[in-house]
Each structure stands twice: as structure tokens, then as C-alpha cells.
Amino acid sequence: MKLERTKQDYGTNPLKVRDTNHYQAEYIQSFVEKWDELIDWDGRAQSEGDFFIRLLEEHGARKVLDVATGTGFHSVQLLRAGFEVTSADGNPVMLAKAFENARRREKILRTVQADWRWLNRDVHDYYDAVICLGNSFTHLHDENDRRKALAEFYATLRHDGILILDQRNYDAILDHQIPPTHNYYYCGENVRAQPEHVDDTLARFRYEFPGDHVFHLNMFPLRKNYTRRLLHEVGFQRVTTYGDFKETYRDDEPDFFIHVAEKS
Numbered sequence: 001m002k003l004e005r006t007k008q009d010y011g012t013n014p015l016k017v018r019d020t021n022h023y024q025a026e027y028i029q030s031f032v033e034k035w036d037e038l039i040d041w042d043g044r045a046q047s048e049g050d051f052f053i054r055l056l057e058e059h060g061a062r063k064v065l066d067v068a069t070g071t072g073f074h075s076v077q078l079l080r081a082g083f084e085v086t087s088a089d090g091n092p093v094m095l096a097k098a099f100e101n102a103r104r105r106e107k108i109l110r111t112v113q114a115d116w117r118w119l120n121r122d123v124h125d126y127y128d129a130v131i132c133l134g135n136s137f138t139h140l141h142d143e144n145d146r147r148k149a150l151a152e153f154y155a156t157l158r159h160d161g162i163l164i165l166d167q168r169n170y171d172a173i174l175d176h177q178i179p180p181t182h183n184y185y186y187c188g189e190n191v192r193a194q195p196e197h198v199d200d201t202l203a204r205f206r207y208e209f210p211g212d213h214v215f216h217l218n219m220f221p222l223r224k225n226y227t228r229r230l231l232h233e234v235g236f237q238r239v240t241t242y243g244d245f246k247e248t249y250r251d252d253e254p255d256f257f258i259h260v261a262e263k264s
């Protein structure tokens, strides 16, 4: 019988865990079950409004690949708005949860288990848009992995396709030690999400849920201009960066940046 792990395993020195593959060990069943308390679908839908739908429509996108499906929030929102969506994620526990969440909302997800670094091995189609949302790209700890993943996203886009990729405002955290206010993305009321350790190559966040359930994520703190540079370097022609769903922002204000990278 396979035993299901209920605790994340970071070994004896959690600050040493800076490995791209570790996301598989971080999103264990017990954490995935809690994830929707953290993001609170209704609150998130309210704060995002139709931001992503408008962006996709402005770019004439219809067929969308959600590469970081997680528990399915954006895939379901986009299906409801009439887009054709394929939902990918490298983590099977997340994908199963997404499928179940969608079914409860009377939607059937078309899912593909795929690691971004080898995306085109498992996804054999072209898309108008690739979305990588919810601070997911931060899971890549190695620059080669980041370049490889972006190249794979680029390759699955049609000639005029767009990539929408978001990230936490790590500049604010690294430079001013400002704790994120988590107003926009993580809306769950009884959940605390806080950085426990931050240095140039690691942001370790602690997620505390009612009932003393504590989980962590070890992520790479992406600086905004670094991400923009990588997007240009893999071939995207234009990159527009929004702060918390607005085009104008003071650099230290937003919780999140959203990059829209255009292929042509």
C-alpha cells in the first residue's frame, strides 16, 4: 500500500533546498487540499475582475494553454468566459484537484501533465496564448531551467501569440524587506502567507492555516527587470509589465507584476 505523505520534506536544512524539481515534493496532497483556502476563488475573482479576459481579447486570443493550472482557478474562469483552454501542470496532485474543482463547477478540464522544461514533449499543439499565473515561474531555481521553460512556452505559441506570466514583487521584498500584503492574489482570510527567509537566491515562504497546519514553499526571488530581460532574450519582441492589474504603478507598491510578452 502506498503511504500518502502529510508533511513536506525539506531535510535537515530547509534553506539549502534550492532545486527546480522540488515543487513535486512541495505540492503534496495535504497542502493542495489547503490551497483553495489560501487563494479563495471568490475573492480572487473579485480582485482580478476581467483583467486577463480583456488582455486575451485585446490580443485576439481564443485558444489558451494554462501551463500552471494548479487547482484550476484560471482555467475555469477562462472556460466560463468562452475560451478554449488546455490545462497543464507538472504536478499530478494539483491536476487532479483542478479537474475535481472544475467538475464541481460543471466544467470538464482538458488536462495534460507536463513539466515546463519539456512542455512540447507532451503538448503537441499551437496556442494564441500561454498563461503562467499565481507566482508559478518562481519555482524554477536554475537560470537554465528558466530559459528552457520560456523557450518551450515560446515554441508552443502561434506566430502572433502572447505569454502572460506573473510574479511577486520580489524587488520590494529584497530591497526593503517589505512583507507582501497578499491583498490581490491570496485572498483567504484566515491564512497567513509570509516570507520566512529571503536572500538573493531564495525566498522561503511560510503558509499558516487554521488548526496549526503549516506548509512552506522555497522559491527563487525573481527581480522584475531580470524576468523582463529573460523574456526578451528568448525572443519575445515586446514586454509590457503591469503592477497589480494596472499599467502605471510605483515600483515598490504592487504585490505582483504581470508581464505580457508578445511573440511578434
Ligand code: SAM
Residues within 6 Å of the ligand: 020, 023, 027, 039, 067, 068, 069, 070, 071, 072, 073, 089, 090, 091, 094, 114, 115, 116, 117, 132, 133, 134, 135, 136, 139, 140
Ligand atoms: N496558477 C495556479 C494559481 O494561481 O493558483 C497555481 C499556482 S502554484 C503557486 C504553482 C504551480 O506551478 C503548481 O501547480 C506547480 O505544480 C506548478 N509548477 C511548478 N514548477 C513546475 C514545472 N517545472 N513544470 C510544470 N509545473 C510546475
